[in-house]
Structures are given as C-alpha cells and as structure tokens.
Amino acid sequence: MAKISLGVKPAIFPSPVLLIGTYNDDGSVDVMTVAWAGMAASDLTEVYILENHRTTENIRKRKAFTLAIATVETMAQSDYFGIVSGAKDPQKFEKSGFHAVKSEYVDAPVIEEYPLTIECELEEETSAPEEARILGKIKNVLVDEKMLGDNGKMDVSKLHAIVWDNFQAGYYAVGEKVGQSFVEGKKISSLNKLADWSEDADKKEDTSSACSSACGAATLEEEKKEAPSACGSACGAAN
Amino acid sequence: MAKISLGVKPAIFPSPVLLIGTYNDDGSVDVMTVAWAGMAASDLTEVYILENHRTTENIRKRKAFTLAIATVETMAQSDYFGIVSGAKDPQKFEKSGFHAVKSEYVDAPVIEEYPLTIECELEEETSAPEEARILGKIKNVLVDEKMLGDNGKMDVSKLHAIVWDNFQAGYYAVGEKVGQSFVEGKKISSLNKLADWSEDADKKEDTSSACSSACGAATLEEEKKEAPSACGSACGAAN
Numbered sequence: 001m002a003k004i005s006l007g008v009k010p011a012i013f014p015s016p017v018l019l020i021g022t023y024n025d026d027g028s029v030d031v032m033t034v035a036w037a038g039m040a041a042s043d044l045t046e047v048y049i050l051e052n053h054r055t056t057e058n059i060r061k062r063k064a065f066t067l068a069i070a071t072v073e074t075m076a077q078s079d080y081f082g083i084v085s086g087a088k089d090p091q092k093f094e095k096s097g098f099h100a101v102k103s104e105y106v107d108a109p110v111i112e113e114y115p116l117t118i119e120c121e122l123e124e125e126t127s128a129p130e131e132a133r134i135l136g137k138i139k140n141v142l143v144d145e146k147m148l149g150d151n152g153k154m155d156v157s158k159l160h161a162i163v164w165d166n167f168q169a170g171y172y173a174v175g176e177k178v179g180q181s182f183v184e185g186k187k188i189s190s191l192n193k194l195a196d197w198s199e200d201a202d203k204k205e206d207t208s209s210a211c212s213s214a215c216g217a218a219t220l221e222e223e224k225k226e227a228p229s230a231c232g233s234a235c236g237a238a239n
Numbered sequence: 240m241a242k243i244s245l246g247v248k249p250a251i252f253p254s255p256v257l258l259i260g261t262y263n264d265d266g267s268v269d270v271m272t273v274a275w276a277g278m279a280a281s282d283l284t285e286v287y288i289l290e291n292h293r294t295t296e297n298i299r300k301r302k303a304f305t306l307a308i309a310t311v312e313t314m315a316q317s318d319y320f321g322i323v324s325g326a327k328d329p330q331k332f333e334k335s336g337f338h339a340v341k342s343e344y345v346d347a348p349v350i351e352e353y354p355l356t357i358e359c360e361l362e363e364e365t366s367a368p369e370e371a372r373i374l375g376k377i378k379n380v381l382v383d384e385k386m387l388g389d390n391g392k393m394d395v396s397k398l399h400a401i402v403w404d405n406f407q408a409g410y411y412a413v414g415e416k417v418g419q420s421f422v423e424g425k426k427i428s429s430l431n432k433l434a435d436w437s438e439d440a441d442k443k444e445d446t447s448s449a450c451s452s453a454c455g456a457a458t459l460e461e462e463k464k465e466a467p468s469a470c471g472s473a474c475g476a477a478n
C-alpha cells in the first residue's frame with residue numbers, strides 16, 4: 001500500500017464533540033462546543049479552550065462547568081453553540097430553543113436536551129501552547145433514564161453520539177457496537193496458539209469487562225484492587 | 240425526561256483507539272493500545288499511559304513514538320496490543336502478524352497495516368494524578384493513498400475507525416458523515432432570523448470549511464490569518 005506524507009497536521013481521529021455549559025455574570029447560560037477534549041484520569045476531564053471565549057472567563061469566575069455529549073438529534077444546536085459567542089450575543093442560549101436547570105452538584109447549568117452530562121468543578125488551569133488547558137473534577141454524571149442498558153449501565157449505543165474530524169471538519173455518527181475490548185484480541189493469541197493469559201481468560205469468560213474497566217481507567221493500585229486475578233496481566237500492570 | 244445520577248465515572252464518549260508504536264532496547268518493535276488520548280495543540284498529541292508499560296520506558300529512551308488509528312479491519316490486533324505486554328512477551332509484535340518499517344521522521348516504527356499514522360517526537364512528559372502525560376510533537380502524518388478524497392484531503396469516512404467507551408469497554412464503528420461544522424448551526428440562526436454572521440456566510444458558502452479548520456485548531460493569531468473574513472466571528476475569536 002503506497003503511503004503519502006501529509007506533513008504536520010492535527011490528525012487524531014476522532015475528536016469527541018462536547019458542549020461546555022457555564023453561567024455568565026448575570027446568571028444567564030452560555031454553552032460552547034469543544035472538540036479538543038478527553039479523559040485525563042478516572043475522575044478528571046480535560047478541555048483545551050481559547051483565551052477569548054466567554055466560556056473561559058465564566059469557568060474562571062464560577063470554578064465550574066458541565067460537559068454534555070453532542071448527538072445526531074442535537075447536531076444543529078451543538079454546531080450553533082460553536083459558531084456564535086455569548087460575548088457577542090447575550091441571547092445565544094435562548095435562541096437555541098434549549099432549556100437548562102442548575103446542576104445539583106456544581107455551579108453550572110445542565111442542558112436538559114442532552115442525554116449525558118458530566119458535572120465538573122474546575123480542578124486546575126494550566127497554559128498549553130495555543131490554548132488554556134482546563135481540568136475538571138467530575139462530581140457526578142447525569143443521564144437520561146432511557147440511556148441505560150438492561151444491565152443498568154450506560155449504553156452508549158443509545159446516545160447516537162457524533163464525533164468530529166480535524167481534516168475536513170465534518171461530523172460523523174458513532175454506529176453500532178462491533179466488539180468488546182479484552183475479548184477481540186484473544187483471537188490473535190489463539191490463532192497463534194500462545195500465552196497462558198488467554199487460556200486462563202478462556203476459562204473465565206465473565207472477567208473481560210471487569211478487566212477492561214480496571215485497565216483502561218485505573219491506577220496501578222486500583223487495577224490490582226479491582227481486577228479479577230484472571231486479568232492480572234491484561235493491563236500489562238503486573239509485568 | 241427523567242435523569243439518573245451515575246456518580247463519579249470517566250464518562251466522556253467516545254475515546255479514540257490509538258496504537259503507540261515504539262522500539263525496544265534491542266531494536267524490536269512494541270505496540271500498545273491507548274484510549275485516553277487527544278489533540279493538545281495543532282502540532283501536539285497527548286497520551287496518558289501507566290508508568291509500568293514497556294511503551295512508557297521505550298518512549299523515554301528513544302524520545303519518539305508513532306500513533307496509528309485503530310480500524311474495524313484491525314480490531315482484533317488493536318485489542319491484542321492492549322492485552323499483552325511487550326515486557327512479558329518479547330515476541331508480542333511478531334505474533335500479531337503485522338509488519339513495521341522505520342519512520343523517516345522519528346526513531347519509531349510505522350506499522351504498515353494501519354492506514355493512518357502520526358509520527359511524533361517526545362515533546363514533554365509531565366505527571367498526571369494516575370498516569371504519565373506524554374506530549375508528542377507531530378513531525379509528519381502518513382496515510383494510505385486510497386484514504387484521500389477527491390479533494391486530495393484525508394477522507395476519514397474511508398478509515399473505518401473504531402472508538403471505545405469508558406462505561407462498558409466496547410468498540411464502536413464510526414459511521415457515515417452526517418454534517419459539516421459551521422454549516423449545521425446556521426439552521427438555528429435562520430430559524431430564529433438572527434445574526435449577521437449567518438447572512439454573510441450564506442453569501443459565501445465556500446468559506447465554511449476554511450472557517451472551521453481555522454477555528455477548531457488554531458491559535459487566535461492563526462485563526463485571524465487563516466480564516467476568510469466572512470467567518471471572522473465564527474470561532475468567537477474576534478469577540
């Protein structure tokens with residue numbers, strides 16, 4: 001396969017599409033779209049935002065914000081929140097037609113129309129080369145009841161989340177579940193007839209999701225505490 | 240809609256699924272899966288990785304790594320790279336059946352089977368509460384020729400990227416393009432008959448993608464330099 005060099009580009013795909021909810025000085029609501037964002041620890045969110053956004057000012061003042069996940073159903077509004085600035089149009093939020101209530105956990109609004117909202121307190125602000133790097137301490141996660149699966153856990157396939165691409169600035173829908181982590185990889189090792197970890201795991205099928213949540217998220221200590229022993233080496237933690 | 244509190248959870252959705260490629264001491268290849276990762280600036284990637292991974296050691300020694308994007312076609316191997324540690328199995332990479340060549344830009348391997356690879360030099364390591372925070376300076380982006388669209392730009396819908404969820408540790412395929420940023424939001428403002436920026440933009444349809452790339456990625460200075468004047472306020476930068 002011929003490979004082509006594209007030079008220096010922001011090329012991670014995809015970026016999530018999140019909405020930051022904050023309060024303005026007068027208690028009215030502002031919402032802005034952010035794509036450069038992610039998890040920084042099990043209870044820490046991270047967003048990179050330009051100095052001059054109204055949102056940045058609001059976060060500094062109230063020390064709190066919410067993060068909602070953009071969906072196919074809310075795409076037009078979610079994009080609109082990324083075009084208009086609350087600094088220019090004081091009625092930005094009102095004009096979206098969406099509704100907000102105060103978070104019970106932090107001094108920031110929960111936008112009712114989004115099915116999943118993360119309620120954060122400002123943990124730390126540092127400066128990144130281009131933007132402010134904001135870390136939020138998660139105080140609670142609020143979801144629409146109908147987003148839960150039969151097992152009582154959040155079922156993200158019900159969200160209809162959209163993601164963003166840094167090359168052509170398009171929105172894409174996240175589709176169906178295609179696999180389970182810490183399960184798919186076993187095919188490789190059995191194909192290649194190797195590794196005792198996979199034989200162990202075969203005997204204990206149910207451990208896979210406990211393994212992966214212990215792994216993807218955890219500190220070494222938590223990993224050891226939370227992970228069933230069958231996945232002791234699954235995260236490479238015991239190695 | 241009744242909302243349910245889930246407590247404190249890593250709830251951003253989705254996380255990307257990336258593969259970090261590094262060289263071991265003996266010049267053999269290691270690859271590991273990472274989901275807590277994203278863009279930190281136009282030319283900076285960021286990954287959060289546990290201290291005890293072989294990959295973390297390799298990055299410190301060679302000051303370089305590559306990041307490839309996991310796809311539906313490479314799901315089994317991409318998961319496998321996240322289960323087995325190179326510290327435990329020196330033949331980890333070989334057993335995947337994948338192939339590597341040396342990057343022309345950095346001291347790290349490019350895995351041939353992945354359609355998009357970001358070649359990075361170690362820019363900075365800082366410590367996060369749970370993991371090491373690694374910033375990579377992008378030196379080049381390498382893509383399979385057939386991933387380019389008719390306009391010569393990377394067409395991410397050809398990638399078949401997969402993403403990961405922090406709640407149930409599943410993999411999900413990213414589907415079709417459903418919209419264009421800085422275009423969808425106009426529906427709201429025209430519905431509500433407002434804002435001169437949207438009337439301006441209507442007259443100059445072609446500016447939308449230039450607007451959005453200037454906005455999502457850029458510093459204020461770059462934004463002003465790169466953005467056509469019709470989208471001066473699109474990023475909230477001019478406000």
Ligand SMILES: Cc1cc2nc3c(=O)[nH]c(=O)nc-3n(C[C@H](O)[C@H](O)[C@H](O)COP(=O)(O)O)c2cc1C
Nearest residue numbers: 033035036049050053054055082084085086474475
């Ligand atoms: C898809 C999309 C992604 C965006 N991502 C970011 C981002 O990561 N960081 C940022 O500072 N601005 C980003 N923006 C731009 C802001 O959302 C926009 O400038 C907004 O008008 C700021 O609103 P405010 O001034 O009311 O806070 C994005 C916009 C869109 C449409």
Ligand SMILES: Cc1cc2nc3c(=O)[nH]c(=O)nc-3n(C[C@H](O)[C@H](O)[C@H](O)COP(=O)(O)O)c2cc1C
Nearest residue numbers: 235236272274275288289292293294321323324325
């Ligand atoms: C879907 C998935 C996501 C993962 N995300 C991370 C991550 O964000 N950070 C991390 O330190 N480990 C993560 N891991 C675990 C490592 O990939 C795994 O421990 C690997 O075996 C380390 O390999 P190494 O020791 O050869 O470097 C993830 C694994 C999977 C399957």
